[in-house]
Amino acid sequence: MTVIYFVETTTGEQRDFLCRWTERFYSEKKRVRIVVDSMAAAQLIDQLLWTFSQQSFIPHAIFNPGATRPEEPVVITPGQFRTDGFDAVVCDSQADLEFMSLFETAVHFILDDDLERKQQSRVLWQRARDSGLDPIHVPYERKR
Numbered sequence: 001m002t003v004i005y006f007v008e009t010t011t012g013e014q015r016d017f018l019c020r021w022t023e024r025f026y027s028e029k030k031r032v033r034i035v036v037d038s039m040a041a042a043q044l045i046d047q048l049l050w051t052f053s054q055q056s057f058i059p060h061a062i063f064n065p066g067a068t069r070p071e072e073p074v075v076i077t078p079g080q081f082r083t084d085g086f087d088a089v090v091c092d093s094q095a096d097l098e099f100m101s102l103f104e105t106a107v108h109f110i111l112d113d114d115l116e117r118k119q120q121s122r123v124l125w126q127r128a129r130d131s132g133l134d135p136i137h138v139p140y141e142r143k144r
Contacts, residue, residue, distance in 0.1 A: 004106045008140035019052040030087035032074045037093035
């Protein structure tokens with residue numbers, strides 16, 4: 001059964017949280033897929049993973065459909081497409097429930113300062129719960 005973490009954050013802090021969740025899963029020896037909505041977003045996440053923490057290094061690569069899957073434990077993909085071999089998905093953009101359910105663990109960000117996205121998250125939470133998935137709410141916690 002898929003566990004989906006619904007993580008509250010703000011638009012300005014979302015990508016920092018994305019890097020931290022990715023780091024967490026990587027440290028747990030999980031293969032991680034980060035889903036973005038464009039190649040520009042993929043390149044930005046690629047850069048952030050290089051610079052967000054002085055204490056850690058997360059081997060990662062950008063991966064497009066049709067290419068040979070890289071050996072790195074973390075891949076960034078523009079778009080949702082099926083690829084086997086990943087334990088967790090961290091969603092930088094809106095992802096379908098069906099797509100997230102392909103993974104053991106998923107992270108969806110609830111953007112507290114974006115009312116439209118917040119409402120979409122509510123609907124997704126209800127659909128996840130009604131589908132028998134295991135949604136877990138992670139309240140917003142300011143960075144220290």
